Amino acid sequence: MSSPLTQTVHWDLTYDVHLGSTWGRFMQGLREQKILANSCPECSRTFVPPQAYCESCFVRTEQWTELPAEGDLEVFTVVWQGFTGGPKPPYAVGGIRLAGADTLLMHVVTGLDFSDPSTVRDQLPHGSRVRAVWAEDRTGQILDISHFEPAG
Ligand SMILES: [Zn+2]
Secondary structure, three states: OOOOOOOOOOOOOOOOOOOHHHHHHHHHHHHOOOEEEEEOOOOOOEEOOOOOEEOOOOEEOOEEEEEOOEEEEEEEEEEOOOOOOOOOOOEEEEEEEEOOOOOOEEEEEOOOOOOOHHHHHHHOOOOEEEEEEEOOOOOOOHHHEEEEEEOO
16 A cells, blocks of 8 residues: 555645844835845845845845836746736746846736737847836835836
8 A cells, every 4th residue: 555645735824924124124115115225245246135144255234225116127937827815817027137236126027918928028028128116005015016017
């Protein structure tokens, strides 16, 4: 007799996450329509979302700066199957390099026509300019940026 290798588990949890000072400051900035980044004092890389430490230099990040709410779309993927609590598919999630950042901010990107999947890739070529669209009601969370849209 063999043992089962899988079993069905249902999770439906609501819980509070302690953001800490770095993420707390970032989320407060979003509430005020500011995208805050921080930088490493050793290698000068600028992180958004911010990081408490530079993972390369093993030092605390210290200097904070506000980045423009606009950048280059470096990569995106299309979500065809929905997740509980997520947007209605299809939708795109992209990695956006805000001007002055050394990391990518992941967020929903709009402005794509999904009716013919074979054309989606070319609609927003690598480096396309996108800008943040702010949510009307902001509560200090990542969806204070509603989404990014093509900027030009
Ligand atoms: Zn560093």
